[in-house]
Amino acid sequence: MTKAVWGSVLTAAAVLLFSNPVYAQATDTANVTVSATVSAKAKLTVGGTASFSDADPDVTTLLTATSAVSLDVKARTTTNGNVTLTVLASDDLSNGTDVIGIGNLTWTVTGTGFAAGTMSKTAAQSIGAWTGGGTQSGTQTYKPVNSWSYKTGSYSTTVT
Amino acid sequence: MFFSRRLVVIALAWTVAAPAARAAAQSSTATLSANVGTFAKLTVSSASISFPEADPDAIPQIPALGGPLVITAKSRATPNAQVVLSVQATDDLRSGVTVIAASNITWTVSGGGFVPGTLSTSSPVTVATWTGSGIRNGSQQLYFRNLWTHPTGTYTLSMTYTLSAP
Numbered sequence: 001m002t003k004a005v006w007g008s009v010l011t012a013a014a015v016l017l018f019s020n021p022v023y024a025q026a027t028d029t030a031n032v033t034v035s036a037t038v039s040a041k042a043k044l045t046v047g048g049t050a051s052f053s054d055a056d057p058d059v060t061t062l063l064t065a066t067s068a069v070s071l072d073v074k075a076r077t078t079t080n081g082n083v084t085l086t087v088l089a090s091d092d093l094s095n096g097t098d099v100i101g102i103g104n105l106t107w108t109v110t111g112t113g114f115a116a117g118t119m120s121k122t123a124a125q126s127i128g129a130w131t132g133g134g135t136q137s138g139t140q141t142y143k144p145v146n147s148w149s150y151k152t153g154s155y156s157t158t159v160t
Numbered sequence: 161m162f163f164s165r166r167l168v169v170i171a172l173a174w175t176v177a178a179p180a181a182r183a184a185a186q187s188s189t190a191t192l193s194a195n196v197g198t199f200a201k202l203t204v205s206s207a208s209i210s211f212p213e214a215d216p217d218a219i220p221q222i223p224a225l226g227g228p229l230v231i232t233a234k235s236r237a238t239p240n241a242q243v244v245l246s247v248q249a250t251d252d253l254r255s256g257v258t259v260i261a262a263s264n265i266t267w268t269v270s271g272g273g274f275v276p277g278t279l280s281t282s283s284p285v286t287v288a289t290w291t292g293s294g295i296r297n298g299s300q301q302l303y304f305r306n307l308w309t310h311p312t313g314t315y316t317l318s319m320t321y322t323l324s325a326p
Contacts, residue, residue: 025326026198026236032229034265036211036222036253036304036315043217074217079258079311134309 038076044085045072050142057146062106068139071114076133083133085114086124087159093144095153102157104145111138119159198237202245202323205230211304221266221303228270228299235325236293243291246284247277247321255313262317264305271298284322293325 047070052063075083093100105119107127113136114128130136209224235243249262265279267287273296274288290296 024198025324026200027325028200028202028323030202030204030207030321032204032206032319032321033208034210034249034253034302034317034319035208036260037213038255038260038310038312038315039213040312041215041308043215074308076216076308076310077312081312132309133311 040078040081041074041076042083043072043074046070047072052142052144055146057148060146062143063146065142068110068141071111071127071136071138071140073128073130073136073138074134075130078132080131081133083128083130083136084126085128087117087119087127088124089119089121090158090160091121093155093157095151095155098151098153098155100144100150100155104147106143106145108141108143109138111136114138114140196236198325199235200243200323200325201234202321203232203234204321209302211302214306216306216308220306222306224302224304228301230299231271231274231287231297231321233288233290233296233298233323234294235290235296235323237325239292241292241326242289243293243326244286244324245288245321246324247279247287247319248284249279249281250318250320252281253315253317255311255315258311258313258315260310260315264307264310265302266305267300267302269298269300272296274298274300279319287321 048067050065050067050069052065055063071085073083073085077083089102089105092102093105102119102121106117107119108116109127111128113130115126117125117127119125127140128136128138206226206229209226209229211222211224214222231245233243233245237243249265252262253260253264262279262281266277267279268276269287271288273290275286277285277287279285287300288296288298
């Protein structure tokens with residue numbers, strides 16, 4: 001009987017010895033496809049107004065707007081797509097029947113990619129040009145030519 | 161493994177106790193064993209997600225359409241071992257030759273053990289960790305960083321989730 005007992009103990013010990021296996025790390029995976037749509041988009045923010053104080057044409061040949069107009073350009077395009085900002089006057093500067101040719105309105109600028117120019121009512125004029133999307137900020141200061149030939153009055157026009 | 165040890169203890173107790181009754185009976189030994197190995201099973205609620213077009217000023221972080229991914233991670237691991245769920249992008253977001261870095265995709269989470277993160281192509285990023293075996297549920301809301309500088313296009317990439325139970 002003693003022999004049987006010891007046999008059982010040894011059997012159990014053997015089970016204990018071999019019942020502690022080392023398992024490999026288990027893994028499972030899952031794949032998810034991601035898609036994103038990026039479309040062309042443009043946003044222009046113009047801040048401020050352009051107004052001018054009267055001045056002696058002999059002293060000040062070019063009037064300067066009392067404040068610059070801020071220009072914030074945001075655009076999303078292709079990698080090398082061209083982003084352009086233009087301006088076009090709807091008409092000449094007018095005060096009733098009195099007119100000052102819109103070609104007398106010039107501007108200077110600050111900011112990368114922005115360009116100085118002269119206003120037109122027949123063809124859009126470039127204010128800025130960039131390559132690729134992004135955000136751009138600058139200012140535009142209007143400077144009309146000051147002339148003795150202007151008739152007195154308050155002149156205005158609309159630019160787009 | 162824990163289950164196997166318990167069976168062995170039972171077997172030992174049985175074989176030691178048996179001789180008392182064996183004076184009048186034939187004895188025999190039966191060995192019971194059960195192997196409980198490590199195991200991992202991962203379920204993600206959708207095989208694809210998409211981000212719609214949006215104004216970068218209005219929605220700087222675009223949430224994935226359809227809401228969060230629901231994740232179920234079942235694991236059988238060794239006691240105190242760390243079970244890890246990670247995700248890695250196979251590549252950046254691509255639209256033809258145009259590329260947007262995969263790091264523009266981020267996520268928030270809900271559920272115990274889950275952590276927020278940013279997608280990477282270079283190494284797996286941890287989505288969740290737990291200790292030991294169990295069934296864990298959570299959700300992962302992915303976002304696409306919406307920038308004016310992103311070139312236009314329809315971009316895709318593939319993400320691989322890996323659940324590891326050591």
